[in-house]
Amino acid sequence: MTSQNAALKHPEPFDETFRANPYAVYAHLREAGPVHQVALPDGSLAWIVTREADVRTGLIDPRLSVSKVHARTGYKGFSLPPALDANLLNIEAGDHLRLRRLVSSGFTARRVASLRPQIQAAADGLADRLARRIASQGHADLVAEYANPLPLVVIGELLGVPEADRQPFSAWVGAMIAPKTPQDVAAAIGRIHNFLIDLVADRRARPGDDLLSDLIAARDVDDRLTEDELVSLAFLILMAGSENAQHLISGGLLTLLDHPDQLAAIRDDWSLLPEAVEELLRYALPNQMAIRRFPTEQMEIGGIRIPAGDTVLLCLASANRDPERYPDPDRFDIRREDKAHLALGHGLHYCLGAPLARVEIALAFSTLLTRLPDLRLAVPAERLRWNTSFRSHALRELPITASP
Template sequence: MTDPTRDPRFLQDPCPAYAAMRSTCPVQPVPTGSAGRPSYLVTGYAEAREALGDVRLSKDTAVFFAGKESRRRLHPAVAHTMLAGDPPQHTRLRKLVTKAFTTRAVAELRPFIARLTDDLLDQWPAGEPFDFMAGLAVPLPVVVICELLGVPQADRSDVQRWSAELFAAGAPDAIDAASHAMADYMTDLLAAKRLDPGSSLLDRLVSARDGDDRLSEEELVSLAVLLLVAGHETTSNALGNAVLALLLHPAALDRLRVNPDEVPAALDELLRFDSPVSTATFRFTTEAVTFGDTDIPAGIPVLVALGAANRDPARFPVPDQLDLDRDAAAHLAFGHGIHRCVGAPLAKAELEIALRALLTRFPGVRLAVPVDRLDWRRTRLVRGLASLPVLA
């Protein structure tokens, strides 16, 4: 039993490895870094969608790791976020933050996102190679979520650095240290907002109530960290992946360049084609389950490969082709079920505005280096570029 995700070529393009696994069996055991029984990796679309919605798969990491020795020292606010819980606790917390990401709330943010996008694109050097990730894909969602949460401008570079370190594959000490830095910062920021209240999302969460229910201090810090990290990581990766996909498919690029009003309709296919999250967050079986033809015992981690599911030919014919006419609304890039990404409306608004502006202002944008020289982030959880050199 081997783990193809450990092959260095996997970072460049995971699709061949996933396709090979799916063709053998869409749900199969893979080795883990710890002793004992393996995890199960889901690469088929139907099986992934079923697993994401199955209540027999728990996300309560506190229960799973209870009594197990660990050398890790993740801060509890990072280890036990809303993503690492089940109903009714998850339902309660999600209800208190959902209003910040409604269609109406996102619509109110669009003018700010558009201005910020233009300001960032104004800094592009004419005729010189430019890193799209550092120049737009990363700072745009970072500034947007920091603005929404009320993070002071002077602190945003630290926040961005800690967030990147939380996804550093093979660097547990760096991840643990970043988790404490982020949680400690948020604890201090929430204390400052109590002394000097404002109108940001964090200010509203401090006073948020659901009847007589109110967020505890631990819950507030955990939600603040989660919203900050999740509020930009997915969007940054999605934006870089989408631009690269278009640069590698000139016909699709030309189509959207000539008809930028088609960008909103193209977003689902772009998200399906190269999903910003490679593997969904941790789940484990609370009882024996069967997905497809595979039986999984109780107490076993289940890894749902969202990127693999979105390339399943049984659900999306000719999946390795970018087809802007495809109905890809059922993609799993944002997950599925009760844990589907709460910030998806904001992410899609940022993607739409950024892609429209890029194609309108820089219609001749192109890769500045061969595609095989692109540097991908060294993590198996998210799928994103470390840099994307382009010429405008």
């Protein structure tokens, strides 16, 4: 079979079958070949890379650029204003490292440790509210009552976002990522843009002990940031720091409830919790793809020739379930020896907030499982609804119950 025939064998994988079970589709694609040219929901074409070895290599290959200046004419995707687009996900090499050094102060071990009491207090308060809701009505939605608000508290404290503004921002990001209509995307981007412009102006007028105030000082005093870079960094930190953690808390809890033996092991030995978080990142990753990339020259991936400027999607969710890399990859096992997943990236674009995310998710689970020791689903698992796209696989809600 020629590389072109292999690429065209699965032109439209993101159909109803995919939405029902994306991992089955990824398995089919991996078995059929390492790389496929596919049609995205907006009609554009992209190359999807499915096997762990190729994804891992692609994440550090300098020929695969995240900068849209290398995209072929006609590239679609989010059309962001410059004040949201000049972030770490779209910038390479020198500028990327310059911005990364400036932001890294917000994610040092000292900063993360200083946030632990706030994370714990927020988790305690939300868990108590969840318990009261269950006591009053017999069930509650973990997504709305716990998984969504907790990361917003954490990232809001980090950036100095007023409490009243955190939930609206989260809703706008959700509308941008999973819109009901095409018009929703533009509307959400406009609201996010205006919100961040106002937030930066407020923090500039009233600086505090938060990362955004530090970044503003770097912009205004040392002139190491442009205004667009400043707003774009705030956008990226707020979006990435809230959305992925929200989905992993809800999807991770469902995974634990689906594997009662693993959950019991954690309850018996809380030292297993960090290992469980790593396995959840591999097994239940909500973010399906790494940020799209564009070859700066014609190149081969998995023996398939890819022209310069085409869109390449490195599929993290598929790589993390590759049987060539992980024995019995569809088995959830917190004692798995090799958990070196790609959920948080690899190389230059490795997730800057990884230490904070790990602490936040571990505290979210330990608090929830301690406060509600017999937590369980309030509906059959087959009735749960998902928002699934080629970008994300996340629960819409997670009805739970527990004994009073």
